[in-house]
Amino acid sequence: MPRPARYTADALLDAAADLLDAEGPAAVTMSAVARATGAPSGSVYHRFPTRAALCGQLWVRTEERLQDGLIAALSGTADAQQRCVAGALHIVAWCREHPVEAQILLAGPDALALPDWPEPLTGRRKRLQRKLRKALADIPDDASRVTAALIDVPYAIVRRHLRARQSIPAGADAIVADCARALISPS
Template sequence: MPRPARYTVDVLLDAAAELLAADGPAAVTMSAVARATGAPSGSVYHRFPTRAALCGELWVRTEERFQEAFVEALTSGDGPQQRCVAAALSVVGWCREHPVEAQVLLAGPDELGLHGWPEPLTGRRKRLQRRLRKALNDIPEDTGRVSAALIDVPYAVVRRHLRARQAIPGSADAIVADCARALIAPS
């Protein structure tokens, strides 16, 4: 029976996320991930042939995890306003529960070398984007207002707390919900 891998993809990506949260995207290097996990550099290169592959996998894994709750909130509920409020609140809740991974989302794919990602990762990301667009197509509002309600406001509210390494306060929920209600007309 083969030995289980000691340095799994998730262990390495968790270390990469911690490095990014502590010191920004430039801190995510193959050697830094190896040092952080105690893994031989060969283990890192075996799973990720390039830094772009490592960073791309970090982004896509984080986006997949985030979208699970976000799309569910956006597609359940009665009207567009209620769904947008739920989705906006899911951003705050997810960031509160996953502050390290939230730092990955705040960094954005461009900071993680988007243009150098291997094709399988860009394909996964395109599927995620299609899934999100499909969920958003059911919201009959101005796209600028929807973007402000679901992305701009929630991220602005959580960003300062995450960057300061502070817990996101409960008051953030009310602010985000009020703004989403103001931006999206009731049905």
């Protein structure tokens, strides 16, 4: 029976997330992840052949984790406005519960070597984007208003607190909900 992996991909990605949170995207290097976990560099390279593969996997894993609940919020039976409010509130709640991972999303994929990601990761990201577009397809409002309600406003509200290393206040929820309601017409 083979010996279980001592340094799992998730453990290495968790260390990369902590590095990004503490020092920014440039701090996510193969050697820094190896040092942070105590893993031999070969273990890091075995799971992620390049820094771009490591960074891409970090981004895609984070996006998948956020999107699971977001899709559920957008897929309810409520009207379009209520679903958008639920989606926007999900983003705030998720960022509040996962501040380290939220820093990854705030950094953005370009800061994580997006042009150099291996094709399997870009393919996974495209599938995630298609899945989100499908969930948004029956929201009859202008796409730029939906994007503002679901992405721009929630991230603007949480960004200030996350960058200052503060918890996201409960009052952020009401602000985000009010903005989403104002941006999306009731159906």
